[in-house]
Amino acid sequence: MSQSGEQSKYSVSKRGFYGNFGGAYIPEMLYPNVKELEDNYLRIIYSESFQKEYKDLLKNYVGRPSPLYHAKRLSEKYGTKIYLKREDLNHTGAHKINNTIGQILLAKELGKKRIIAETGAGQHGVATATVCALMNLECVVYMGAIDILRQEPNVKRMLMLGAKVVAAESGSKTLKDATNEAIRDWINNPVDTHYIIGSVVGPHPYPDLVARLQSIISEEMMEQMQEKEGRNYPDAIIACVGGGSNAAGAFYHYLDNLKVELIAVEAAGKGVNTGETAATTTVGTPGIIHASKTILMQTEDGQIVEPYSISAGLDYPGIGPIHAHLFESGRGTFASVTDDEAVAAGFELTRLEGIIPALESAHAIAYLKKRTFKKDQVVVINLSGRGDKDLATYIKYFDNNESLR
Amino acid sequence: MNRLDSLFQKKKNNILSIFTTAGYPKLNDTLPVVKALQEAGVDFIEIGIPFSDPLADGPVIQDSSTVAIENGMTLKLLLSQMEDIRKELTLPILLMGYINPVLQYGIENFAKKCSEVGVDGIIIPDLPMQEYLEDYKKVFDQYNLKNIFLVTPQTSDERIRFIDEHSNGFIYLVSSSSTTGKKTGIDGAEEYLSRIQKMNLKTPTVVGFNISSKESFQKATQYANGAIIGSAFVKAINNNKDIAAGVKSFVGAIR
Numbered sequence: 001m002s003q004s005g006e007q008s009k010y011s012v013s014k015r016g017f018y019g020n021f022g023g024a025y026i027p028e029m030l031y032p033n034v035k036e037l038e039d040n041y042l043r044i045i046y047s048e049s050f051q052k053e054y055k056d057l058l059k060n061y062v063g064r065p066s067p068l069y070h071a072k073r074l075s076e077k078y079g080t081k082i083y084l085k086r087e088d089l090n091h092t093g094a095h096k097i098n099n100t101i102g103q104i105l106l107a108k109e110l111g112k113k114r115i116i117a118e119t120g121a122g123q124h125g126v127a128t129a130t131v132c133a134l135m136n137l138e139c140v141v142y143m144g145a146i147d148i149l150r151q152e153p154n155v156k157r158m159l160m161l162g163a164k165v166v167a168a169e170s171g172s173k174t175l176k177d178a179t180n181e182a183i184r185d186w187i188n189n190p191v192d193t194h195y196i197i198g199s200v201v202g203p204h205p206y207p208d209l210v211a212r213l214q215s216i217i218s219e220e221m222m223e224q225m226q227e228k229e230g231r232n233y234p235d236a237i238i239a240c241v242g243g244g245s246n247a248a249g250a251f252y253h254y255l256d257n258l259k260v261e262l263i264a265v266e267a268a269g270k271g272v273n274t275g276e277t278a279a280t281t282t283v284g285t286p287g288i289i290h291a292s293k294t295i296l297m298q299t300e301d302g303q304i305v306e307p308y309s310i311s312a313g314l315d316y317p318g319i320g321p322i323h324a325h326l327f328e329s330g331r332g333t334f335a336s337v338t339d340d341e342a343v344a345a346g347f348e349l350t351r352l353e354g355i356i357p358a359l360e361s362a363h364a365i366a367y368l369k370k371r372t373f374k375k376d377q378v379v380v381i382n383l384s385g386r387g388d389k390d391l392a393t394y395i396k397y398f399d400n401n402e403s404l405r
Numbered sequence: 406m407n408r409l410d411s412l413f414q415k416k417k418n419n420i421l422s423i424f425t426t427a428g429y430p431k432l433n434d435t436l437p438v439v440k441a442l443q444e445a446g447v448d449f450i451e452i453g454i455p456f457s458d459p460l461a462d463g464p465v466i467q468d469s470s471t472v473a474i475e476n477g478m479t480l481k482l483l484l485s486q487m488e489d490i491r492k493e494l495t496l497p498i499l500l501m502g503y504i505n506p507v508l509q510y511g512i513e514n515f516a517k518k519c520s521e522v523g524v525d526g527i528i529i530p531d532l533p534m535q536e537y538l539e540d541y542k543k544v545f546d547q548y549n550l551k552n553i554f555l556v557t558p559q560t561s562d563e564r565i566r567f568i569d570e571h572s573n574g575f576i577y578l579v580s581s582s583s584t585t586g587k588k589t590g591i592d593g594a595e596e597y598l599s600r601i602q603k604m605n606l607k608t609p610t611v612v613g614f615n616i617s618s619k620e621s622f623q624k625a626t627q628y629a630n631g632a633i634i635g636s637a638f639v640k641a642i643n644n645n646k647d648i649a650a651g652v653k654s655f656v657g658a659i660r
């Protein structure tokens with residue numbers, strides 16, 4: 001992560017906008033918290049002491065750099081050269097920890113005593129509970145009541161790590177509602193609490209903060225590409241997008257390199273026209289969700305629509321403002337993948353490469369079926385997490401579907 | 406003259422405002438509820454625009470919003486109900502809601518319609534000061550619509566001065582750093598409220614959040630021109646068969 005004056009047209013503006021999207025539409029109750037963060041985050045995260053501790057923990061605790069693995073059998077199958085950026089090998093099993101390590105150090109520097117977080121798949125909740133255990137800070141994780149049921153192993157991990165898991169019972173009882181509850185907690189605890197948001201969403205400066213902390217993914221990718229391919233960029237990067245933090249991190253250092261196609265894959269759920277989907281850019285329109293102007297799924301009256309995806313981490317009715325900008329400006333390629341396509345891709349990767357991907361990451365892999373890349377092209381898929389947490393869902397599909405066995 | 410301005414000119418103390426959610430408990434209850442409030446002698450009324458994701462609200466107002474949306478309430482419908490409401494009501498009326506439904510309606514359309522149907526002011530907690538000044542103020546001013554800002558115990562004196570300078574109507578003093586209806590009563594807010602009282606702001610002040618009883622109303626109005634009751638009222642009309650009688654007894658118990 002380097003501060004370098006990289007002010008591209010895809011970076012955040014002083015007022016917290018990416019093109020038409022972003023900002024901080026917060027109630028006055030949150031003003032001091034958000035202002036404190038805004039005034040201090042760049043100074044802190046680029047300080048020498050922060051960088052030293054952050055890099056040390058990433059290396060020795062998380063296990064970075066994560067490998068860039070040439071997936072030969074997958075490449076063969078799709079007739080192109082495919083690398084997997086192995087975020088699944090990180091401690092706790094996903095890219096989420098890159099962000100929580102950074103934010104816990106930031107929270108400590110700001111003198112905060114209590115940490116709150118929202119979680120969908122539970123990966124961000126686990127990554128937050130983990131760094132709270134490491135730093136001995138109180139931790140409360142909000143999680144939709146439905147997600148608590150479908151991601152049970154992660155709930156147990158959070159509890160074992162000493163976090164308190166609070167069920168969000170409002171609305172659709174998934175990630176959106178968990179985020180509402182975390183924001184309400186922050187309103188009620190404005191002084192000693194830091195909110196570790198888990199994606200590039202929420203009020204400015206969160207989208208920028210989280211993108212910078214995740215940018216380690218593309219920072220390493222540049223070096224690894226150089227080593228393996230003799231040039232520091234691939235032709236395309238594919239990443240799944242819930243809120244969009246793994247994608248933002250994988251794209252970050254390539255935003256201005258127009259030779260690299262940036263492909264964002266959303267969850268289509270049961271299909272973009274079924275009403276049971278989370279494919280935000282396909283069915284959404286501009287509006288404000290969780291204090292950020294972005295593209296979201298909503299009714300004509302401006303009520304936020306409940307999304308659906310088999311993958312709890314992608315089950316969110318918005319996208320980070322940086323992605324809304326990449327979509328609107330045409331810099332990003334946006335696609336969507338259904339539950340069935342994602343699960344099939346998960347099985348395929350498992351059998352071809354011996355890697356069980358998280359259902360979220362399986363969406364990125366499934367994109368290979370939607371596109372033909374050339375034989376000499378180099379494609380990086382950001383494998384954002386491992387599938388241990390999703391075993392129950394995979395096995396249910398496996399048992400119900402002859403063709404997978 | 407704007408009805409809010411005349412109210413604050415005529416009356417300096419013990420101003421009572423009640424918040425009610427539009428379309429709650431039943432879709433067509435908005436009019437009977439506010440009519441009963443006027444008859445019961447409240448000074449002004451806030452009508453909540455229901456929203457699916459009300460970040461600044463606690464469970465009572467969240468639930469009333471969910472019910473109202475299920476009942477079929479929309480901003481469009483509320484603004485058309487306002488036409489009938491205005492025929493029967495002389496009190497100042499404010500709409501309180503979140504920014505997204507207003508954005509989808511269209512800011513200019515919204516302001517224009519509000520002025521046509523006799524809405525006097527707007528409270529949008531998630532519309533920040535800076536955005537308001539840059540993108541909304543001109544339109545709101547053009548339609549003589551007051552935008553009410555919030556101040557909390559965490560707001561610095563400097564920022565309070567800034568808000569005072571740009572406010573008209575009144576300043577909404579949030580009684581504690583909390584979502585709505587978090588607790589009953591405003592014990593502990595005395596120091597904060599008296600600090601603001603001593604600042605001698607040019608804009609009238611009204612305290613809201615967690616005011617639920619005669620006692621908390623009286624306490625709040627020692628420090629400010631008035632006070633607003635929300636969650637406690639919404640809870641009270643929840644399963645009241647006779648709206649007029651229910652409203653009358655609720656307001657009667659406050660003052």
Ligand SMILES: Cc1ncc(COP(=O)(O)O)c(C=O)c1O
Nearest residue numbers: 123242243244245246313360385
């Ligand atoms: C493995 C994995 N990938 C992706 C996501 C989606 O988040 P984001 O879009 O912020 O990367 C999650 C969220 O829980 C996740 O656990």
